Amino acid sequence: MFDSGVVSTNLEARLVDIQASNPEDLEKNVAWNKLNEVEKCTECVHHLVERHCRERPFAPAICAWDGELSYGELDKQASYIAEQLSRVDVGPDKLVFIMSEKSKWTPVAILASLKAGGGFSLLDPSQPAHRLATLCDLATPQLILASRRHSVKASLLGPPVMIIQDMGLGALDETSENPNSPILSTVESHHHTLHVGFTSGSTGTPKGVLTDHAAFTSGHDVSGLSRESRVLQSTSYNFSACMWEHLVTLTRGACLCIPSEDQLENDVERAICELGVTWAMITPSVARVIEPQNAPSIETLFLVGEAIGRLEISKWAEKVALYSMYAQSECGSPIMTKRIFGPEDLSTLGHPGSAVGWIVDSMDHNRLMPLGAEGELVLQGPCLARSYVNNAEQTTTTFIADPAWARQVGMDTPNRFLKTGDVFSRSPIDGSFQFRGRKGGKVKIRGQRIELAEVEYHLRSQFPQVPHVVAEIVRPSDSDSQYGMLVAVIPSRASPSDGTPNICRLLPPDKKFLHHAQRALDQLSKGLPTYMIPNSFISVESLPRTASGKLHRRLLAETLSQLSRKEILAYMTLPKVYRAPSTITEATLQSVCARVLSIEPEEIGMDDNFLGLGGDSLSARQMVTFARAEGLSITVADCLQQANLTSLANCAQDSRSLHVKPVPIRKDPDPFNSLREDFLHDLPQTLTTDM
Numbered sequence: 001m002f003d004s005g006v007v008s009t010n011l012e013a014r015l016v017d018i019q020a021s022n023p024e025d026l027e028k029n030v031a032w033n034k035l036n037e038v039e040k041c042t043e044c045v046h047h048l049v050e051r052h053c054r055e056r057p058f059a060p061a062i063c064a065w066d067g068e069l070s071y072g073e074l075d076k077q078a079s080y081i082a083e084q085l086s087r088v089d090v091g092p093d094k095l096v097f098i099m100s101e102k103s104k105w106t107p108v109a110i111l112a113s114l115k116a117g118g119g120f121s122l123l124d125p126s127q128p129a130h131r132l133a134t135l136c137d138l139a140t141p142q143l144i145l146a147s148r149r150h151s152v153k154a155s156l157l158g159p160p161v162m163i164i165q166d167m168g169l170g171a172l173d174e175t176s177e178n179p180n181s182p183i184l185s186t187v188e189s190h191h192h193t194l195h196v197g198f199t200s201g202s203t204g205t206p207k208g209v210l211t212d213h214a215a216f217t218s219g220h221d222v223s224g225l226s227r228e229s230r231v232l233q234s235t236s237y238n239f240s241a242c243m244w245e246h247l248v249t250l251t252r253g254a255c256l257c258i259p260s261e262d263q264l265e266n267d268v269e270r271a272i273c274e275l276g277v278t279w280a281m282i283t284p285s286v287a288r289v290i291e292p293q294n295a296p297s298i299e300t301l302f303l304v305g306e307a308i309g310r311l312e313i314s315k316w317a318e319k320v321a322l323y324s325m326y327a328q329s330e331c332g333s334p335i336m337t338k339r340i341f342g343p344e345d346l347s348t349l350g351h352p353g354s355a356v357g358w359i360v361d362s363m364d365h366n367r368l369m370p371l372g373a374e375g376e377l378v379l380q381g382p383c384l385a386r387s388y389v390n391n392a393e394q395t396t397t398t399f400i401a402d403p404a405w406a407r408q409v410g411m412d413t414p415n416r417f418l419k420t421g422d423v424f425s426r427s428p429i430d431g432s433f434q435f436r437g438r439k440g441g442k443v444k445i446r447g448q449r450i451e452l453a454e455v456e457y458h459l460r461s462q463f464p465q466v467p468h469v470v471a472e473i474v475r476p477s478d479s480d481s482q483y484g485m486l487v488a489v490i491p492s493r494a495s496p497s498d499g500t501p502n503i504c505r506l507l508p509p510d511k512k513f514l515h516h517a518q519r520a521l522d523q524l525s526k527g528l529p530t531y532m533i534p535n536s537f538i539s540v541e542s543l544p545r546t547a548s549g550k551l552h553r554r555l556l557a558e559t560l561s562q563l564s565r566k567e568i569l570a571y572m573t574l575p576k577v578y579r580a581p582s583t584i585t586e587a588t589l590q591s592v593c594a595r596v597l598s599i600e601p602e603e604i605g606m607d608d609n610f611l612g613l614g615g616d617s618l619s620a621r622q623m624v625t626f627a628r629a630e631g632l633s634i635t636v637a638d639c640l641q642q643a644n645l646t647s648l649a650n651c652a653q654d655s656r657s658l659h660v661k662p663v664p665i666r667k668d669p670d671p672f673n674s675l676r677e678d679f680l681h682d683l684p685q686t687l688t689t690d691m
Contacts, residue, residue: 025371025428030409032431033356040382041217042190045247046114048217050075052227052253059227061250063275064104064258071253077108081145081167082115088160090142091117092192097136098164099123099154100147102233102258105164107246109145118142119193119210122237125150130527131206133157139196139208139389190214196389197240199329200450200532204457208389209240215332216247218382219354222337224300224321225279229254232272232280234264238448238529240329241304245281248333254279265617265636266624269294281325285618287312289625292319302337306444310343317341324349326435329449330385330398330418331355336433348432355381358417359426362439365419366404371428374436378403379418443473445486448531455532459488462520466491468543471534472557476565479598485568485614487560488534490517491543504552504559505541509571513539517572535614536568565614566603573612578605585649588630593645596622606646610639627652 052059057072069077090096096113098120100106106122113120121139123132136144136157144161146154154161190213201207225231231249233256235242249256259271272280272295281302282290288311292298301316304325316322317340326336326349335357338350359375361367369375378400387395400417423436438444443452455471463469468491473484492507507513517537524533538560544552560568581587586606593610594601596619604613610620620639627634632652642648 048251065260078111081112085116097141121196124237202453225252227253355379377424485535504544507539
């Protein structure tokens with residue numbers, strides 16, 4: 001990748017071209033990146049899994065709420081389904097959508113799609129049908145593999161539907177030969193499609209990120225997994241990390257542990273214990289809900305998707321091997337991981353393990369920035385995704401070829417680079433990377449990356465009378481959380497030029513605005529995932545403008561951040577007469593709700609509802625956990641669906657005996673049985689017939 005002779009020869013002459021601050025900076029950049037070079041791997045993902053199936057057929061591969069599979073059983077099921085997929089023309093660079101609840105059948109469907117030579121994409125059944133249909137139109141899958149539970153909804157999306165459970169083998173005899181593993185005629189290559197994941201797009205349509213096998217298999221192993229690891233499958237199917245969570249587990253020969261959605265929402269600690277989870281990858285928001293003493297089996301914990309706070313470190317760093325993880329949807333494997341021992345380790349994200357990183361001018365990727373200076377992180381290496389699906393313009397903009405400085409630092413050409421959209425700096429001392437923020441309108445909500453422009457696109461359809469609406473992340477003035485609220489800002493003036501420079505006037509909500517905002521909220525809920533729906537709609541006289549007439553986004557955010565959570569949410573509801581708790585259960589829920597949402601108990605009346613107070617699915621998990629500690633049993637669905645806290649209290653009273661269905665785990669009284677079976681499996685059959 002690098003030629004040090006070219007660097008040393010041309011360093012002085014080309015310094016102006018690449019805009020580095022001095023020759024020493026450039027030499028350090030090149031030296032550090034040479035240490036992080038990654039060779040392309042030419043193996044396919046399913047071949048790595050099949051190796052474990054052959055070598056350790058009796059080892060546990062899947063332990064789920066709905067059943068278990070050994071590696072031998074996984075291979076039989078996936079091969080049998082793959083043969084059927086190949087008959088309907090699934091093959092190289094053909095895509096299979098998988099639409100299922102959390103289940104043992106999801107990894108079976110994934111492996112089957114790969115064995116047939118195709119790629120896969122996971123659909124979250126909880127998303128609106130219109131949104132799912134948009135993804136189908138964008139990526140044109142060959143078919144949808146759906147679970148029975150979601151087959152009707154899948155049939156509304158357009159592509160042909162096959163039901164996973166109906167395609168699988170019946171009860172399998174572990175000790176039998178493997179006559180049902182067909183030899184498929186597909187010819188796979190590491191450059192064929194592995195996966196398509198979807199991320200928010202600024203034009204109002206999601207972007208499909210197409211990743212090949214080499215992008216996943218190339219790079220250093222940052223997981224720390226072994227064959228004895230038991231990995232929690234908890235990330236949403238909306239999250240690109242879910243693909244990595246499934247595949248890294250099976251390619252390392254570990255066991256994938258899959259609780260049900262109900263268990264993940266309402267009692268994840270119990271599921272972790274019953275499954276014997278030793279390795280987990282979760283967001284910091286979820287890490288705050290789980291108490292280490294209630295999940296003692298966890299040995300390794302990766303935090304991903306959000307900024308890590310001191311609370312998570314103080315809670316977990318001394319109990320487990322705690323790591324931060326930086327990843328991009330446009331990369332097949334995580335970019336940077338770092339062991340976290342204390343708050344001081346949050347200063348950097350470490351060094352890349354599957355790519356080479358460079359810092360360029362945020363406005364001009366042809367200008368390389370000096371060490372210590374802020375700029376956009378660009379990545380180079382075989383882990384990069386191939387393209388955006390059916391979007392050549394966005395692909396060319398994001399995946400750039402040979403910026404002006406590439407050859408000057410001694411790179412072989414041609415080279416591809418990914419513009420991450422994230423602002424970093426690089427330490428001149430040790431070459432580690434520090435995250436500084438996100439470029440433009442890219443933000444993260446509850447671990448999900450979204451483009452504010454996509455939210456604004458859909459908002460405009462609900463407020464056609466104004467030419468410009470704004471989506472913004474707002475951190476309320478009275479919030480002690482590092483996470484903000486997604487707010488829609490609606491101006492009353494129709495002209496985009498009416499804004500006064502350096503002035504942002506908020507308007508009080510009236511009945512007409514509240515009615516329009518509620519109607520818009522209802523419509524958005526039909527077409528967008530929940531994390532893209534605003535928490536509140538705020539009316540302003542006009543949008544603030546800079547002296548040059550551009551939207552003054554910083555002033556708008558600063559003005560809105562002066563509002564309390566209660567003031568922000570007041571734009572969504574008419575004032576109510578405060579009604580105090582009348583029972584012990586209501587008083588307990590009032591106290592728990594105040595703790596979860598960081599507001600005073602006296603501000604919470606019994607006619608308020610959890611969502612109206614600023615709650616969401618993540619804070620509902622906290623609500624369930626803290627209520628359980630007070631002796632009350634409620635569910636996440638209760639918190640999100642009940643009309644007010646009195647109704648929620650009635651649910652709690654009626655559900656004191658609620659228990660999450662235990663996860664079935666195969667109990668083997670002989671701890672050496674699996675080792676003995678593996679040993680016997682490898683012996684010639686003539687030697688084992690008499691044993």
